[in-house]
Amino acid sequence: MITIDALKELGADTEEGLTRCMNNEAFYLRLVGIALQDANFAKLRADIEAGNLDAAFESAHALKGMLGNVSLTNVETPVVKITEALRAKDQDADYAEWLTQMETELEKLRAL
Amino acid sequence: MLKSHVKFHSTAGKRLVLIVDDEQVNRELLGFIVSSDFDVLYAASGEEAMQVLKENAQHISLVLLDLMMPGMDGFDVMRIMRNDSKYEEIPILVLTNEEKAEVESLRLGASDFIIKPFRNPEVIIARMQKAIELFEDRRIIESTEREPLTGLFIKNYFYRYAEQYDQYHSDTEMDAVALDISHFHLINEMYGRDAGDGVLRHLGAFLKDVIERTNGLACRLEADKFLAYLPCGTENYEEMFLKINEHFNSYSDINVRVRGGIYKSVDKELDIERRFDRAMQAVNQIKSDFTKSFSYYDITKHEREVYAERLISEFDTAIESRQFKVYYQPKYNVQGDEPVLTSAEALVRWNHPELGMVSPGLFIPLFEKNGLIQKLDYHIWARVAEDVRGWKERFGRSVPVSVNVSRVDLYHHDLVTYLQKILAENSLSTKEMYLEITESAYTENSDQIVYVIDLLRNKGFEIEMDDFGTGYSSLNMLADIPVDILKLDMKFVQNLRTNQKQETLVRLIMDIAKYLKMRVVAEGVEEKSQVRFLKEVGCNIIQGYYFSKPLPEEEFAQLLQRCLTVSQK
Numbered sequence: 001m002i003t004i005d006a007l008k009e010l011g012a013d014t015e016e017g018l019t020r021c022m023n024n025e026a027f028y029l030r031l032v033g034i035a036l037q038d039a040n041f042a043k044l045r046a047d048i049e050a051g052n053l054d055a056a057f058e059s060a061h062a063l064k065g066m067l068g069n070v071s072l073t074n075v076e077t078p079v080v081k082i083t084e085a086l087r088a089k090d091q092d093a094d095y096a097e098w099l100t101q102m103e104t105e106l107e108k109l110r111a112l
Numbered sequence: 113m114l115k116s117h118v119k120f121h122s123t124a125g126k127r128l129v130l131i132v133d134d135e136q137v138n139r140e141l142l143g144f145i146v147s148s149d150f151d152v153l154y155a156a157s158g159e160e161a162m163q164v165l166k167e168n169a170q171h172i173s174l175v176l177l178d179l180m181m182p183g184m185d186g187f188d189v190m191r192i193m194r195n196d197s198k199y200e201e202i203p204i205l206v207l208t209n210e211e212k213a214e215v216e217s218l219r220l221g222a223s224d225f226i227i228k229p230f231r232n233p234e235v236i237i238a239r240m241q242k243a244i245e246l247f248e249d250r251r252i253i254e255s256t257e258r259e260p261l262t263g264l265f266i267k268n269y270f271y272r273y274a275e276q277y278d279q280y281h282s283d284t285e286m287d288a289v290a291l292d293i294s295h296f297h298l299i300n301e302m303y304g305r306d307a308g309d310g311v312l313r314h315l316g317a318f319l320k321d322v323i324e325r326t327n328g329l330a331c332r333l334e335a336d337k338f339l340a341y342l343p344c345g346t347e348n349y350e351e352m353f354l355k356i357n358e359h360f361n362s363y364s365d366i367n368v369r370v371r372g373g374i375y376k377s378v379d380k381e382l383d384i385e386r387r388f389d390r391a392m393q394a395v396n397q398i399k400s401d402f403t404k405s406f407s408y409y410d411i412t413k414h415e416r417e418v419y420a421e422r423l424i425s426e427f428d429t430a431i432e433s434r435q436f437k438v439y440y441q442p443k444y445n446v447q448g449d450e451p452v453l454t455s456a457e458a459l460v461r462w463n464h465p466e467l468g469m470v471s472p473g474l475f476i477p478l479f480e481k482n483g484l485i486q487k488l489d490y491h492i493w494a495r496v497a498e499d500v501r502g503w504k505e506r507f508g509r510s511v512p513v514s515v516n517v518s519r520v521d522l523y524h525h526d527l528v529t530y531l532q533k534i535l536a537e538n539s540l541s542t543k544e545m546y547l548e549i550t551e552s553a554y555t556e557n558s559d560q561i562v563y564v565i566d567l568l569r570n571k572g573f574e575i576e577m578d579d580f581g582t583g584y585s586s587l588n589m590l591a592d593i594p595v596d597i598l599k600l601d602m603k604f605v606q607n608l609r610t611n612q613k614q615e616t617l618v619r620l621i622m623d624i625a626k627y628l629k630m631r632v633v634a635e636g637v638e639e640k641s642q643v644r645f646l647k648e649v650g651c652n653i654i655q656g657y658y659f660s661k662p663l664p665e666e667e668f669a670q671l672l673q674r675c676l677t678v679s680q681k
Contacts, residue, residue: 065135065138065228069141069228
């Protein structure tokens, strides 16, 4: 079950996330649930693998804003790296590494 | 006065806002944050946002807009909103985590930003309220400075903005343009008021296009008269008037003809209203010439002289054929609960058969210069005396009328005998015709003037000092000159910056008048608040558009009759 303590354990900044939700725990946890199902995670991998970096940037950018809002810092960190590399149109960045990192963190959260 | 935030907590209920974001998390979070203060609609894409706007535009107070969205993005939505009159006024707050996007969004008309990830909820709500307040305040201001039928400025704001424009563009040459619809009253009479309004709206819309293109200003002056102030060289007037008239011909079978007058490259030393008087004169010059749809104010000295020469040479004919019309502006006594019409001021108008209404501002200085003014004054006094007698006979009531006495009249040897003669011919007393002498005549302070005025007062005439405050009279001079009534022009008072200064000045004048045993008449009164204030300080005789504009004799007689019937009831 997703709990505040479990999220904190995995590296989410739950304090910030809760403040943003005016300390309504149930609402915050609901948003986290929605965030974890976001279609952009899968789309980001697909776009990067297809070499479609412009589309990938849009997905990464959207994820970055969204993750920041729920303060899932552990997932946000690799997403921010991907976003900035894509913004710089960096062809040689280690996207595969960051994607794996993102998905690993994601799976830990989804397993809660 | 414009504190619309008071309304936020009033019974008017919560404002409705639209949140546009493709991320469900962002939509729900923002909605959750603001839901205590606002009602919320959601859209998950630009396309959806446009649909929601289309259905609810008039209810939405604010749009919170994400910039990056698949399909139609936030920039597209802003561009559409800012170019559509239905949405252009709705404020937009941009949701962004991109600093670079901010400049572009501001350029497109965003009011402010909310940074993602969202920070302090209170800050978000405060920014939203501020954006809405600014927008609502602006709407209140705009609704008072614009005329509802055409959406163009009203006169006073137009002049003020034109002056402001000059201040910031002192190097830009400007044209003053006046437009007038021929026989507009016939359109109203033949096709009805709605058709008339339609024509006015059309001309208004046409002018809006023009000012948008040229970066100028426009207003509806009154009824069917419009003014525009345009940078020189931005508009081809021949084409413009051709287009206007073509436009009207294609728009309906009502025969509409718009005429224009242009005073090109205005002299900025000239008072702003005078510049448009010149444009209006140019319109009047072609009033009966159906071959022309516009004309320029004739700037060359030669042409001006020719025009003046024409007015002078036709003066005698004008007197004989009664082209000069006497208009009466009523004065009301407001001492009691209901204002009572007590007297009037006579004003002269020249309805020239070919030139149309020639402005008194044009022919009076001309006639003052060459002495014809004396003949005109004598003529008008005789006409006024006839009218006063006429009303007395018809309504059994005496309504004294103030007439203007020009400075040169005071030097004329038969002034007193002439006045007595016309009064006697109409069986009137000296209490039935007040004599108005402009303040500047007194400032000559010659013995002759004081002598003549004393003489008139000894014969029983009441002397009014016109335009009091606009000349140079000093207070100690006021104590020495013979005068019974001060006429205080409220327009002069209005030039003072603050209400407080205006009030102080009027109170001061009332005190001085009381001390010197003079009465005070306020003219140029346009607002209820002025009437209330004047009454409060004891100024009970009031003249101005608040009660009535100057009326032709027939209309003034009708007004008298109505007032009499009411007072008999």
